[in-house]
Amino acid sequence: MYQEERLIGVIQFLKEKRRISIDQMCDMFDISRDTARRDLVKLEERKAIVRTRGGAILPRTQDAIKDYSHRLNTVSYEKQQIGSKAASFIRPGDKIILDTSTTVQACANQIPASEVTVITNSIHQAEILSNVENVSIQLLGGYLQKEHQFLYGASVIERLKNYHVNKAFIGVVGISEQGLTIAHEEDGMVKRNMMKQAEQVIVLADHTKFGRTEFFSFAVLADVDVIITDRLPGGDFQSLLKDFDVDLIVTEEEGTDPWT
Incomplete structure (x- = not known):
């Protein structure tokens, strides 16, 4: 599976579950922990996620409280x-x-x-x-x-x-x-x-x-x-x-x- 396909999969998972762990990514995509971390770095660079200890969540701007x-x-x-x-x-x-x-x-x-x-x-x-x-x-x-x-x-x-x-x-x-x-x-x-x-x-x-x-x-x-x-x-x-x-x-x- 190409990286872009995995990134789409991560975002879809986050929209449903709100958070994802590196272990879950490894199981979902049959990849190493290092590959999972690189995927999260890529998503963070795009401001699509917020990295957490051991995983990621969607940024609060996805569900921001209106002023x-x-x-x-x-x-x-x-x-x-x-x-x-x-x-x-x-x-x-x-x-x-x-x-x-x-x-x-x-x-x-x-x-x-x-x-x-x-x-x-x-x-x-x-x-x-x-x-x-x-x-x-x-x-x-x-x-x-x-x-x-x-x-x-x-x-x-x-x-x-x-x-x-x-x-x-x-x-x-x-x-x-x-x-x-x-x-x-x-x-x-x-x-x-x-x-x-x-x-x-x-x-x-x-x-x-x-x-x-x-x-x-x-x-x-x-x-x-x-x-x-x-x-x-x-x-x-x-x-x-x-x-x-x-x-x-x-x-x-x-x-x-x-x-x-």
């Missing part, structure tokens, strides 16, 4: 529906936490003008709610993540410890049997501490987030009380949520019980 300003302009109808349902959980007098995600932003856009106290580390959420009558905003100060417009760091986490809230609304990049995951560790550390300060944790996740695992894990399913989504996930995942006593609300199937 926040772009995502703000592409909030889908499904996320708007999730946000609307989430906003319906908020009662006058509630004290709530909103994280930085665009799905939680869809909730912020639909919070009614009532006596609500909002704690957030998101500049965008604070800006949206600054125009809503009777909503009090506590913006957590810290280091500014410029690309995604959120505040993070030890000062944010320390200040969070002073608050006790009724509900925390949390977005994710991935939700799976491994729990809740996000692309940025600093964002995940803040989310983790937001959840600790809430009586009820409500996760907002459209159907594309199920079965996906991102870089940083910030919570397990046992930490979640409610998940609001737009489509019913697969049966295995429904069973997993039921095992952890997580209530599932599906906007696509309003008026139905997802556990029946």
Whole structure:
């Protein structure tokens, strides 16, 4: 087999399995370890892979998280529906936490003008709610993540410890049997501490987030009380949520019980 054929085979394998080892390459193509390493060097030179100890993975640019300003302009109808349902959980007098995600932003856009106290580390959420009558905003100060417009760091986490809230609304990049995951560790550390300060944790996740695992894990399913989504996930995942006593609300199937 020619090298180019092997390189194509490696990329196809990575798209399906996400990572490949040198031993797997040797078995797949009946080649030596030195040949496998040379193939990986060639792919790395083309920026098609990232070499790891003993193998390779696809570069993160293959599944890059879009910058926040772009995502703000592409909030889908499904996320708007999730946000609307989430906003319906908020009662006058509630004290709530909103994280930085665009799905939680869809909730912020639909919070009614009532006596609500909002704690957030998101500049965008604070800006949206600054125009809503009777909503009090506590913006957590810290280091500014410029690309995604959120505040993070030890000062944010320390200040969070002073608050006790009724509900925390949390977005994710991935939700799976491994729990809740996000692309940025600093964002995940803040989310983790937001959840600790809430009586009820409500996760907002459209159907594309199920079965996906991102870089940083910030919570397990046992930490979640409610998940609001737009489509019913697969049966295995429904069973997993039921095992952890997580209530599932599906906007696509309003008026139905997802556990029946």
